[in-house]
Structure formats: C-alpha cells, structure tokens
Amino acid sequence: MPEEKPHPENFIKFLGTGGARFVQLKQLRSSGGTWIKLGDTNLMLDPGPGTLVRCWGSRPPLDPSQLDGVILSHRHLDHSNDLNVMVEAMTEGGFSPGGVVFAPADALEGPEPILFGYLRPFLDAIYYLKEGEVYRIKEVEIATPVRHDHPVETYGIKLSYQNLTVSFITDTRYFSKLQEVYKAEILVLNVTFVKPRHTDLAFHLSYEEVEPIINSIRPKIAVLTHFGSSMLMAKPWELANKLEKKTGVRTMAAYDGMLLSLDEFLRD
Numbered sequence: 001m002p003e004e005k006p007h008p009e010n011f012i013k014f015l016g017t018g019g020a021r022f023v024q025l026k027q028l029r030s031s032g033g034t035w036i037k038l039g040d041t042n043l044m045l046d047p048g049p050g051t052l053v054r055c056w057g058s059r060p061p062l063d064p065s066q067l068d069g070v071i072l073s074h075r076h077l078d079h080s081n082d083l084n085v086m087v088e089a090m091t092e093g094g095f096s097p098g099g100v101v102f103a104p105a106d107a108l109e110g111p112e113p114i115l116f117g118y119l120r121p122f123l124d125a126i127y128y129l130k131e132g133e134v135y136r137i138k139e140v141e142i143a144t145p146v147r148h149d150h151p152v153e154t155y156g157i158k159l160s161y162q163n164l165t166v167s168f169i170t171d172t173r174y175f176s177k178l179q180e181v182y183k184a185e186i187l188v189l190n191v192t193f194v195k196p197r198h199t200d201l202a203f204h205l206s207y208e209e210v211e212p213i214i215n216s217i218r219p220k221i222a223v224l225t226h227f228g229s230s231m232l233m234a235k236p237w238e239l240a241n242k243l244e245k246k247t248g249v250r251t252m253a254a255y256d257g258m259l260l261s262l263d264e265f266l267r268d
C-alpha cells in the first residue's frame, strides 16, 4: 500500500471554491468555507452552504469542535449560510461553550442579523470587524486593513503567525489600495469573473484585474478561488498558469478539497 503523506501541521483547506449566485445554486463547485490551521489555532473563513457537510466529508475529517473561531467577511449567503450551524458545531450545541465569531456589524445587528441570538451566549466573544483593526486569537493576529467595495459591509483578512502572513482578498471591486494593504507570503484572491464587469451586480474581482495585485504584492504563492461560471468555463487552472508565466509568481487555481500546506513557509 502506498504510504500516506503525513497531514501538515499548518495548512489552508479549501472546502469549497465556488462563488456568486449561479455556481453556488447549482453547486458547480462547492460553497463550503476555508479552514485555516496555524499552530494550535483553527479558524473557519466564510462558511457558505455545505460547510458542515464538507468538514466531515474531508479526508481526514475536520472536526468543527476543534475550531477556535469563525470569521465572516460579509453577510452574503454564499459566505454565511452555515454560520449558525458552524457555531453550534464549534460549541457542541452549547455543551462545550467557547470560541469566537468575527463579523461586520450589519451581520450582527440591524434589521436582519444573521447570527441567532440563542447561540451568542455559547461564545467567548463576538468581534465586530472594522476597517484598520487588528484582533488576536491565541497565536494568530487577524487584521482587517480596509473596507471592501461590495454592496454590504465587507472586509478581507490578513492573518499573521510567527514569520508568516496570509492574506485573503475576499469579495470586492478592484481598487488600487488592495495591493498596498494585503502584502503577504500567501495571497488568496476571490476571482469571480474573467473580465471586469461594470454593472450593479458585479462587485467582484476579475482575472484581468488580479495581475497588477499579484505583481505588486509578489507573494510566494497566489491562490485563485471563489469562481463564477465564466471563470469555470475558462478553466481556472489554465488562467492561473498564464498568470504565473506573466508575473513569475507561483499561482494556482484552488479546487474543492485542496489542501495547501504552510509548513515549508514557517521553517526558517
């Protein structure tokens, strides 16, 4: 029998890589969130529909009771649908309280909060994400350097752990400040369209807009994810190769279940 590769200590696991309405609703790609493990800290970013199922369906399974926190970049359904069930799983139905939630104010308050009230007392804390803030959870620093250009309150996140910085540029329209504030060794970009669109429904980055971002940040690895149907039709792995040739930066297109080990970047 072939020897199984040891599971990395530090990793990003992309449970889902689909973005926007159509890909989510047809599940052309999964809309599960992204699990991040840095040292002893386990975080879930943007638990879209299917996240809980994808956690347990992973090999080896990812047990949500091991999570220390759930981070929501914004309240749109493809990012937030499984928020409540993930909090319930993290706290084992309230029998094992703890863990934290990070989310923008409009996900937590106002006319339509999306985190159920009965779950809130199970949590150690609920943090309101704000522009320019830095939060800390165990050994990991979480920064939200800039508010994104998206129809609801939205932030990207920048995680720092030891010598490593990992940036997630979540849903946003392109603006030049993105490349100033998300400097990192690992750069994950939500790239929903192939070409820039200028309509009221098009508040997402396109393939053509990410080249200057990657070129200016020059991470050790850039990962494209959150694909809409135009990206899927254009074969994201081929576009990632093209970008890599143009920029000289190692670039990959995420696929459902992709495990990116961070171990090699933490060794000095």
Ligand SMILES: [Zn+2]
Binding pocket: 074, 076, 150, 171
């Ligand atoms: Zn969105």
